[in-house]
Amino acid sequence: MAEVAEAIAARETAAGSGPLVRVKGLAKHFDVSPPLLTRVLRKEGRTLVRAVDGVSFDIPTGRTFSLVGESGCGKSTVARLVVGLYSPTQGEVVFDGQRLADLTSRRQMAPVRRRLQMIFQDPFASLNPRWRVADIVAEPIRAHGLLDDNRAVLRRVGELLEQVRLSARDGEKFPHEFSGGQRQRISIARALASNPEFLVCDEPTSALDVSVQAQILNLMRDLQRELGLTYLFISHDLAVVYHISDYVGVMYLGRLVEWGEARDIFRKPQHPYTRMLLDAIPDLEMSGRQRIPVAGEVPSPIHPPSGCHFHPRCPFANERCRSEEPAPTPSPAGGGQVRCHAVEEGRLTEEVVQSELRRD
Amino acid sequence: MSPSDTPIQDRAPAAQAAGQAERSAAGKPALLEVEKMRVEFPTRRGTLVAVDDVSFHINEGEVLGVVGESGAGKSMTGSAIIGLLEPPGRIAGGEVRLGGRRIDNLPYEQIRRIRGREIGMVFQDPLTSLNPLYTVGHQLIETIQTHTDLSESQARKRAIELLAEVGIPAPDRRIDQYPHQFSGGMRQRVVIALALCVNPRLVIADEPTTALDVSIQAQIIKLLHKLCREHGAAVMLITHDMGVIAETADRVAVMYSGRIVEVGPVREVIRNAKHPYTHGLMGSIPMVGHDLDRLTQIEGSMPRLTEIPPGCPFNPRCPKVFERCRHERPELIPVEETQVACWLYDENEGATANGGRSGSHG
Incomplete structure (x- = not known):
């Protein structure tokens, strides 16, 4: 119990003292080369997928940072890098002033592992079907040796299940006895079991029905308030991201193209890709607002386009966009950052965007 | 061509027309009429009722959205209409009429004729609705020849036209490729081409955009809507996504626990x-x-x-x-x-x- 109290005390001092998580120049390259013999016969070199290519952002304590983008943009890879499931090719992840790369041994890693936990997309695949719920939720407590006494462990499990609005008696059951939404609650209870400060949530509601999604999103928000949690939230659904986030990063083919405060980005999107994503959201309010038509598909990350990755789909691309990779520049709309030549050069004036709308 | 070419302005008359058709239903029958349809699954522990006395109709050229959460019976309703219920599931009551003709009690060979010819289908996962062992062209030509008298070369020509129509670049080359050589969005376009290849009067689309990314989803919805309008086909659009319904449908039926x-x-x-x-x-x-x-x-x-x-x-x-x-x-x-x-x-x-x-x- 002492450790739990210690953790809570540590968290209280940490609050309001800058970013809890800092990601700097993070890159992950996967080798997808054909076998050696094939390469020799075809006289080819190695093939690398730059799944994540130079991503930097900060997450302040107690806030939610969301990564949003289409499949294959590298958002889940970032999530795995941040919790240490992958080791980065370049760059670093700093958690509460500690570089994860410096923690080489299991023993050094363990205290940090306790403080960051992950929730996965599919609550059917992430719970062991042969374990009782109580054992699933107790596993982090036992693995980190947080409580010795078995009765204390079970009491804590009961508390955790009630915290996620399940009943303490549900611990007796097996995962198959629960619906998708209830299983996701169990995943959350398990993630909370080690008293973490930071949760990485990889599409936690994508597999759920919309009414159940609302329950989980409300729960996540309540827990954040009660426990002072910091979230890294991964999703492809912009409406969900808008609802849950304080900060947003939009990813495209391994790079962040625009990031900053959620309200700024959604109100005044700068990057043409962000604009396109927002325009692709179905108009549920049936307002009949004018939208730039969506064109093209995400190209293969194995052979990404030159220069700005988005240029083949961008209505505003010019020669520079095709050859030169844009650097982050402060967004004209507020405190965020954008990687776009057109925004930097001030080419994306209201008239230009309007004429694109009319062209259609 | 913008996604807002499904605005309220041109949807409103259709919706009104639907309302009128409902009132004058006695005069001219709707394209599809489902009356008190009941789908049951006998199990060892008793009979499960997956679709419970569901009645609705779809008019000519109309898009009816069927929305509900998983387990609401929306897909089951679609499968029952086209006679694709997995045994032991069966229609235990009610009637399904297409253009005034009863189709729920037809023998297998006859309902198979209607499927594809009069009712086209688009499913959620384009990978499972295309055969990975045949080229896209082979599958299109086969479907066209099954339902029409076109010769092989005419059918091929028609297939290339269809691929162009659903927005596949270089269709004369792509027609000889296999499904795995297409991206998810392109595959779904092929499936839509297959569904529309013999100008059916009704297309049943079951979660046609669920497996796709948001930007592709917007394109596919737009395409489906445009093509059905051009071909004069009515659509039964089954989805869990209210946003898709708002963009596409004229009327919507909300399902819960097997009922509307x-x-x-x-x-x-x-x-x-x-x-x-x-x-x-x-x-x-x-x-x-x-x-x-x-x-x-x-x-x-x-x-x-x-x-x-x-x-x-x-x-x-x-x-x-x-x-x-x-x-x-x-x-x-x-x-x-x-x-x-x-x-x-x-x-x-x-x-x-x-x-x-x-x-x-x-």
Whole structure:
């Protein structure tokens, strides 16, 4: 119990003292080369997928940072890098002033592992079907040796299940006895079991029905308030991201193209890709607002386009966009950052965007 | 060509027309009429009712959205209409009529003729609806030749035209490629081409965009809508996504526990939901630009098929439940332009009904 109290005390001092998580120049390259013999016969070199290519952002304590983008943009890879499931090719992840790369041994890693936990997309695949719920939720407590006494462990499990609005008696059951939404609650209870400060949530509601999604999103928000949690939230659904986030990063083919405060980005999107994503959201309010038509598909990350990755789909691309990779520049709309030549050069004036709308 | 070419302006007349057709239903029959259809699954522990006395119609050229959460019976309704229920599932009651002709009791060979010829289909996962061992062209040509008298070379020409029509670049080259050489969005375009290749009168699209990315989803919805309009095909669009419905459908039927709880013009159902379930569902959808601290929450979850409560199936979760809901099953009651299966709107429940209406989604 002492450790739990210690953790809570540590968290209280940490609050309001800058970013809890800092990601700097993070890159992950996967080798997808054909076998050696094939390469020799075809006289080819190695093939690398730059799944994540130079991503930097900060997450302040107690806030939610969301990564949003289409499949294959590298958002889940970032999530795995941040919790240490992958080791980065370049760059670093700093958690509460500690570089994860410096923690080489299991023993050094363990205290940090306790403080960051992950929730996965599919609550059917992430719970062991042969374990009782109580054992699933107790596993982090036992693995980190947080409580010795078995009765204390079970009491804590009961508390955790009630915290996620399940009943303490549900611990007796097996995962198959629960619906998708209830299983996701169990995943959350398990993630909370080690008293973490930071949760990485990889599409936690994508597999759920919309009414159940609302329950989980409300729960996540309540827990954040009660426990002072910091979230890294991964999703492809912009409406969900808008609802849950304080900060947003939009990813495209391994790079962040625009990031900053959620309200700024959604109100005044700068990057043409962000604009396109927002325009692709179905108009549920049936307002009949004018939208730039969506064109093209995400190209293969194995052979990404030159220069700005988005240029083949961008209505505003010019020669520079095709050859030169844009650097982050402060967004004209507020405190965020954008990687776009057109925004930097001030080419994306209201008239230009309007004429694109009319062209259609 | 913008995604907003499905705006309210050109949807409104269609919705009105739908309303009129409903009223003059006695005159000219709708394209598809489903009457009190019941789908049952006999199991060792008793019979499960997956679709429970569902009635609706689709007019010529109309897009009917069928929306509901998983387990609501929406896909089952689609499969039952085209005779693709997996045994032991079976239609245990009711009638399905296509252009006035009963099709739910046809022998296998006849319903197979109707499938593809008169009713096209688009499923969620384009990988499972295309055969990976044959080229896309082979599959298109086979389908065209099954249903028409075209020669092989004519069918091939038609297939290339279709691929061009669904927006596949270089169709004369792509036609000889295999499904795995296409991206997810392109595969779904091929499936749409297959569904439309012999100009069916009705297309049943079951979650056609669910497996796709948002930007591709917008393109596919637009394509499906445009093509069906051009080919004059009506669409039954089955989805869990209200956004897709809002973009595409003329009317929408909301399903819950195997029953239709509300059906009416899309605009009306979305903006002024009457059934407490629809109302809650709309409130639980996060929307960009809505700064809400909490989303509306419908407590609990949809009952399993083995545990559907008596009376209204929504009664244990309903915030406006009263005694009658627990015993008596509500039928669809016309309220303004929509029909709602809810006792709040029954005339005999005067006082409560007013309460229900004033609390509807705005």
